[in-house]
Amino acid sequence: MGVRELVVSQRDIPSDIKVLVVDHNPFHRAMFIDVVRNLGVSRIHSAINGLDALEVMRSRKFDVIFTEWLMPDLGGLEMTRLIRRSAEEYDRTVAIILVSSVTMKEEVMEIRNAGVDEIVAKPITGSAVRSRLYEVVYNRRPFIEAKMYVGPCRRRMRGLDYRGARRRVADGDRGQTSIALVSSALMGAMKRMAVMLADASSNEASYRAAKLVAQEIQAIALALNNEAVVSTAQSLMTYLNAIGRSTKFDHWIVEQHLNAMATMKGDRKASPVERELADVLSQAVAKRIG
Known part of the structure; x- marks a missing residue:
């Protein structure tokens, strides 16, 4: 020694x-x-x-x-x-x-x-x-x-x-940040958020945890060259910040955002369909929080 x-x-x-x-x-x-x-x-x-x-x-x-x-x-x-x-x-x-x-x-x-x-x-x-x-x-x-x-x-x-x-x-x-790893990280974060959703509307700690995962999803989305993913992640964060843990919390809205991002996770430019879907989700959030 x-x-x-x-x-x-x-x-x-x-x-x-x-x-x-x-x-x-x-x-x-x-x-x-x-x-x-x-x-x-x-x-x-x-x-x-x-x-x-x-x-x-x-x-x-x-x-x-x-x-x-x-x-x-x-x-x-x-x-x-x-x-x-x-x-x-x-x-x-x-x-x-x-x-x-x-x-x-x-x-x-x-x-x-x-x-x-x-x-x-x-x-x-x-x-x-x-x-x-x-x-x-x-x-x-x-x-x-x-x-x-x-x-x-x-x-x-x-x-x-x-x-x-x-x-x-x-x-x-x-050197370890490949597109495969980024996509895998995005899917992993979305799965964790889906688990937390069941309790988020009635449990303060679960809601805060869900928001932190949404922040993680937003950070991961920025690493992908797909504006539809970024827009959808930002829309999800906007919804969680605006609604908070209240009786207005709608699991369906959050689930639709997660489902949409699951189909957009590739490192490529967003297709017209993906951009349209991101716009629809943003409009749905604006209507719910308006």
């Missing part, structure tokens, strides 16, 4: 960092809090799922979030995407550590692309939790804010003795 590694390994986890533990299982949540507390951390809050965590984050700032992946209402990965795409409502730069038993390469890639900092594999151990917490406190990767990705740099930082080619952080992982 080198001198640098030895010094780093002997540092303590700061006792005053603010940690949020998110898990729907009361036993697992309490156990995880005990593990973090045993590392010397005293400022710990908890939440029962992603929606509860977002509500807590509206009034408190945290340095690190530990979150379970699979939870009812809103899971850890969906919560991460909403936080990373948040404009001002939440601290989008907060370190996020996902607790999961993932083993498939595809799942690891999905986690990585959502903006997660680190993964703690199940079953958890105190040393594993300390190791991941240590990474985000002392060795956190540069934070990227690009059009298609917000989160820690998706490449592990090279060692100090590395002499190979380096990519500029400013590149924002542009």
Whole structure:
């Protein structure tokens, strides 16, 4: 072990960092809090799922979030995407550590692309939790804010003795932004929003989460060279901002926007039919909010 590694390994986890533990299982949540507390951390809050965590984050700032992946209402990965795409409502730069038993390469890639900092594999151990917490406190990767990705740099930082080619952080992982990825991201965001719609008219947290996904859809739409997609995404955002969580909330309007974008997601100029459909939706929104 080198001198640098030895010094780093002997540092303590700061006792005053603010940690949020998110898990729907009361036993697992309490156990995880005990593990973090045993590392010397005293400022710990908890939440029962992603929606509860977002509500807590509206009034408190945290340095690190530990979150379970699979939870009812809103899971850890969906919560991460909403936080990373948040404009001002939440601290989008907060370190996020996902607790999961993932083993498939595809799942690891999905986690990585959502903006997660680190993964703690199940079953958890105190040393594993300390190791991941240590990474985000002392060795956190540069934070990227690009059009298609917000989160820690998706490449592990090279060692100090590395002499190979380096990519500029400013590149924002542009090499990975292909049209296929953009289209896939758009479809993924629309699916997440469809799930949240069922509760959006009666649940404040679900409505705010749906709005954040709509913002994500709008950002993704701008990466596609299709004005009909952009227009439809903007129309959807206009509707959600104007109607809010009220008795006037119409699921049908939102669903029509999502269905329309699902057929327009290619990287090409909009066809006359697509432009006409986007105009019809904009007019429908104007009539509903007028």
